[in-house]
Amino acid sequence: MYELHLETIHCIGRLNHVVGVTDTEEEAKAWVKGVADSALKSVRIPKDDPIVWCPVKHCHMKRQKPARSYQEYCWMID
Numbered sequence: 001m002y003e004l005h006l007e008t009i010h011c012i013g014r015l016n017h018v019v020g021v022t023d024t025e026e027e028a029k030a031w032v033k034g035v036a037d038s039a040l041k042s043v044r045i046p047k048d049d050p051i052v053w054c055p056v057k058h059c060h061m062k063r064q065k066p067a068r069s070y071q072e073y074c075w076m077i078d
Contacts (some may be wrong), residue, residue, distance in 0.1 A: 001073040004027035004043070006066040010050040019043045021073060028070035 004020040020043055022028045031043075045051055045066060054061070 001072045003073045004028060005069045005071065006043070006045060006052050007069065008045065008049055008061075008064065008066045010054065015049055016058050017046050017049065022070075023032050025070075025072075031070045032070060034068070040066070056066055 004019045
């Protein structure tokens, strides 16, 4: 499994959001390139990200395109 990440930059720093998972690395690579199936294309920036709630009316960071990435999903087994 692979976690899908959106990274945004704002005045408070960089924020990395895990926005989904895929079963294969090929699906994750397609999502990063922006050619994934429609279910993954519709992923949006979380509402708690400063780009969404920033009160600065003309903040140029609100128009940024978030960086997409992925990493292999790891979990600990007790």
